Amino acid sequence: MRWGMAINLTRCVGCYACVIACKTEHFLPPDVAWNRVAIFEAEGIYKQIYPTLCNHCRDPLCVEVCPTGATEQREDGIVWVDPDTCIGCRSCMMACPYQVRVFNEKPGEYFPGQGLTPYEEMREKMYPLQLGTVSKCNFCIERVDKAMNNGGKPGKDRDVTPACVNACPAKARVFGDLDDSESEVSTAIRIGRGYQLKPEAGTDPCVYYITK
Amino acid sequence: MLSEKMRPYEFMVYPTLQTAWIRGKGLLLFSGLFLVEFGAGIFLAASILQSLWGQAAGWLISGALGGGCHFLFLGHPFRIYKAIRRPGKSWISRGLFIISLFLLFGFIHLVLSFFSTPLMWVTIVANIMAVATILYGGYEIADVKSIQTWNSSFFPIQMLARSFFIGLAIVLVINLLFGFDTPGIKTKQWLIVTLLINICLFTLSLVSIGFEEGKEKLSLSMMIKGALKSIFWPWVITGGMIIPLIVAVYGFAIGVSETGVVILLIAVILQVLGDLLLRYSLIRSGYYPGLFPARPADYR
Numbered sequence: 001m002r003w004g005m006a007i008n009l010t011r012c013v014g015c016y017a018c019v020i021a022c023k024t025e026h027f028l029p030p031d032v033a034w035n036r037v038a039i040f041e042a043e044g045i046y047k048q049i050y051p052t053l054c055n056h057c058r059d060p061l062c063v064e065v066c067p068t069g070a071t072e073q074r075e076d077g078i079v080w081v082d083p084d085t086c087i088g089c090r091s092c093m094m095a096c097p098y099q100v101r102v103f104n105e106k107p108g109e110y111f112p113g114q115g116l117t118p119y120e121e122m123r124e125k126m127y128p129l130q131l132g133t134v135s136k137c138n139f140c141i142e143r144v145d146k147a148m149n150n151g152g153k154p155g156k157d158r159d160v161t162p163a164c165v166n167a168c169p170a171k172a173r174v175f176g177d178l179d180d181s182e183s184e185v186s187t188a189i190r191i192g193r194g195y196q197l198k199p200e201a202g203t204d205p206c207v208y209y210i211t212k
Numbered sequence: 213m214l215s216e217k218m219r220p221y222e223f224m225v226y227p228t229l230q231t232a233w234i235r236g237k238g239l240l241l242f243s244g245l246f247l248v249e250f251g252a253g254i255f256l257a258a259s260i261l262q263s264l265w266g267q268a269a270g271w272l273i274s275g276a277l278g279g280g281c282h283f284l285f286l287g288h289p290f291r292i293y294k295a296i297r298r299p300g301k302s303w304i305s306r307g308l309f310i311i312s313l314f315l316l317f318g319f320i321h322l323v324l325s326f327f328s329t330p331l332m333w334v335t336i337v338a339n340i341m342a343v344a345t346i347l348y349g350g351y352e353i354a355d356v357k358s359i360q361t362w363n364s365s366f367f368p369i370q371m372l373a374r375s376f377f378i379g380l381a382i383v384l385v386i387n388l389l390f391g392f393d394t395p396g397i398k399t400k401q402w403l404i405v406t407l408l409i410n411i412c413l414f415t416l417s418l419v420s421i422g423f424e425e426g427k428e429k430l431s432l433s434m435m436i437k438g439a440l441k442s443i444f445w446p447w448v449i450t451g452g453m454i455i456p457l458i459v460a461v462y463g464f465a466i467g468v469s470e471t472g473v474v475i476l477l478i479a480v481i482l483q484v485l486g487d488l489l490l491r492y493s494l495i496r497s498g499y500y501p502g503l504f505p506a507r508p509a510d511y512r
Contacts, residue, residue, distance in 0.1 A: 131287070
């Protein structure tokens with residue numbers, strides 16, 4: 001089993017719903033984004049919209065360089081950071097060719113000078129980000145693990161599907177098992193001739209982009 | 213190239229500067245890498261010149277200051293013991309071992325030498341560890357595969373040579389200044405030759421940056437005509453290369469033994485600053501190439 005994602009660029013409307021959903025799911029402070037949407041005009045193309053997130057690479061450079069083993073890759077391919085083991089050396093941030101990792105510094109306030117909102121206060125209880133460590137997208141690991149426990153199917157059952165996939169109003173994101181050739185994500189990649197970002201980095205990402 | 217104050221929707225669209233190892237606390241890592249290499253270079257040079265004060269200074273700069281900066285850079289410094297787990301893969305992990313061993317054997321060597329009972333094998337191990345410490349600094353940078361300018365196998369060797377010869381220049385000039393004995397060599401001649409070797413190493417370093425970068429040469433243009441030009445021209449080129457070259461030529465013209473110690477001292481100080489700022493420029497101008505297959509229309 002290897003979890004992966006396909007993002008259909010012809011469907012993506014650049015609404016940032018994935019960014020907001022991710023921030024909400026993980027109680028991320030204003031200056032931290034695990035999901036980003038890059039928008040630019042390319043030559044001969046009116047607009048290019050590229051949602052980006054951790055690629056959960058098959059050969060992750062971040063795992064290789066971590067001195068403590070805080071960044072680990074699970075058997076299902078999810079690359080995650082154990083904040084209790086991370087020493088904050090930022091080697092993984094340097095190694096990542098996609099620059100999707102964030103160093104957790106003192107979080108800013110959503111309403112500067114007016115104190116924390118109840119939502120921000122909940123972060124401390126529900127999803128504390130350890131200062132001085134590195135964090136990144138984890139494919140909503142808690143949701144995926146929930147599926148393992150209650151038998152749901154990530155990518156199909158909303159409860160166990162990453163928040164960004166659920167939030168996408170254009171259904172541009174497809175999540176599922178890349179090892180299952182019949183899964184929706186594998187089919188989408190096959191039919192849409194999915195490609196990876198920066199294949200020359202040799203990391204073999206599990207996030208694919210589709211343009212048809 | 214994008215500045216550090218980029219907007220999230222432009223992030224990695226254009227070549228993007230690395231900031232993790234140079235901005236904010238990242239400056240501590242840069243200082244740490246410079247100090248461990250610089251100190252170990254002094255230690256090595258002092259070992260060859262049999263200078264105990266040089267070895268002590270090198271050990272202190274490398275271990276105490278360089279190691280201290282590394283420690284302070286970490287987000288969770290007191291978890292550093294966890295970094296001993298992966299010396300087979302991570303350079304930070306290897307660096308922890310190497311610096312610790314250098315500190316240990318260097319200290320034993322210094323204590324034994326102070327009491328005039330040095331042990332040959334301890335001296336040899338301490339010097340091997342000093343070489344490894346410099347190489348660690350080089351590999352730590354060169355191992356970042358995503359930054360083209362840094363990912364060079366030549367880089368660690370270059371750092372080893374530069375650290376050693378800068379260290380040699382320092383030990384020689386201090387010996388001259390304070391009238392310490394440098395057994396078996398003509399100090400001023402060696403110093404002037406060292407200045408010239410350092411100029412060659414600086415040049416080689418700049419040429420290698422150009423080679424590693426391929427066609428676009430963004431790091432080099434950032435140094436030559438971009439945000440780093442105010443460092444590059446006055447300090448790296450003029451201070452680190454042109455003035456020492458003038459001093460060396462002047463020294464040969466008037467006779468090496470006639471050259472003033474103060475002039476040589478100024479040349480060495482400028483060269484150390486040039487070396488520091490050349491390293492700074494290299495780290496500061498390290499960038500990740502844009503992420504997307506289609507280039508922005510206004511990409512230059």
